Amino acid sequence: MGCDGGSIPKRDELVKQKQKQAKVDQNILNRVHWFSCALSKKPLAAPIVSCGLGKLYNRDAILEFLLDRNAYGDGDLICNHIKSIKDVVTLKLEPNPSFSEGQSATSLTNHDQEPVSRFICPITLKEMNGKHRFVYLDTCGCVMSEQALKEVPSKTCIKCTKPFEQFNVIVLNPKPEELDDMKKTLLEKQMRIQAEKKEKKKAKASKKELEKINGADSSLLDQTTSSKRKLDEATTTESHKHKKHHTTDKISSTQPTQSSTHSLTAAVAAKVAEQMAVNAGRQKSSALQSLYSNGRGSKENFMNR
Structure with missing residues (x-):
């Protein structure tokens, strides 16, 4: 055991123990999730979009991924749920007035220095750096801290007053x-x-079907109306023709009647005149006879009187 050049094995060399998971520095995770695109791993730059799982992307990277899903090696693992540009929402972020481009470049590369976020909450003015929970509304895309949303309970967006429901609230970079x-x-x-x-x-x-039916009904109604109009016009024309023909017949039938009436009147007048002449002759002869008869016999005359 000793002075022979051997070694004594330890217990952890003989017995297999469960390996401990390596702990990742939370500061590094925050920098990856909140300051870089989840797809391209490049620094976030406007326009920035987010999906229904709360991940942050550069819009250009999403467009490249949709055009070629093999443009990024792990694209299908990261955003396989994104099928079109409608599956992401363009975020309306409040810029941080204390942010500068040079400061951002040095803070991202220097792990000893706290990075400065590009954006803040418009209500609480907290930086969007991973230390505070942030949410966005998929109805309007406005981003704010979760604390601001809880402190101001409302059914409309605090920033743009657009209505939303609870399921429209999406947590950014959730646990x-x-x-x-x-x-x-x-x-x-x-x-x-x-x-x-x-x-x-x-x-x-x-x-569309209802419009087609209504169109067919209207065309049929128009045809029926035009047919009825034509029928009425034909009936009116026929009645005018019949009336004119009837008037002509009446006039033609009236003319012979009037001529026959005139001829009949002339004949009656001639006959009456003849009768009056006969009566007048009779009266004259009776007056002469009275001169000679004087009430005596009919055989007595002027000579033998």
């Missing part, structure tokens, strides 16, 4: 234990959006 719940919420939101799109398509299709 690992919060990611599972956020993934479920994101999946439910995507399903709800797809259902709304389907309903809109159905409503649009039904509206």
Whole structure:
């Protein structure tokens, strides 16, 4: 055991123990998550966008990824849930007045120096550097600290007064234990959006069908109206023709009647005149006879009287 050049093994060399997970410096994680793009690993520069899981990206990097999903080696692992530019929201960030470009470059490379954030909360003026929880609203894209949102309870955005619901509040760079719940919420939101799109398509299709039916009905009504108008015009023309023909017939039938009436009147007048002449002759002869008869026999005359 001794003076033979051997060695005594220790217990940790004979028994396998569970390896301890390496602890990562939280300051380094904050710099990675809050000051650099999650996809390209480049410093964040406006315009900055975020997804439903609260990760921060440069908009240019997202566009490159959508054009070529192999543009970044680990792109599918980081943002596989991003299918189009509609899956991200452009953030409205409040600039930090005490920030300078030179100061940012030195603070990111020097780990001993505290980095200065480009952005702050518009309500509490806290820096967005990972020490404070920040949220954004996916309805308007406004970014603020979670403390400001809790201190001013409202159903409208504090910054732009746009209405929102609780599920519209997205935590930026959430904790690992919060990611599972956020993934479920994101999946439910995507399903709800797809259902709304389907309903809109159905409503649009039904509206088009209704417009077609209304158009067909209006055209049929126009045809019916024009046909009725033509029929009325034809009926009116026919009635005018019939009336004119009837008037002509009446006039033509009246003319022979009047001529026959005149001829009949002339004949009656001639006959009456003849009768009056006969009566007058009779009266004259009776007056002469009375001169000679004087009440005596009919055989007595002027000579034998």
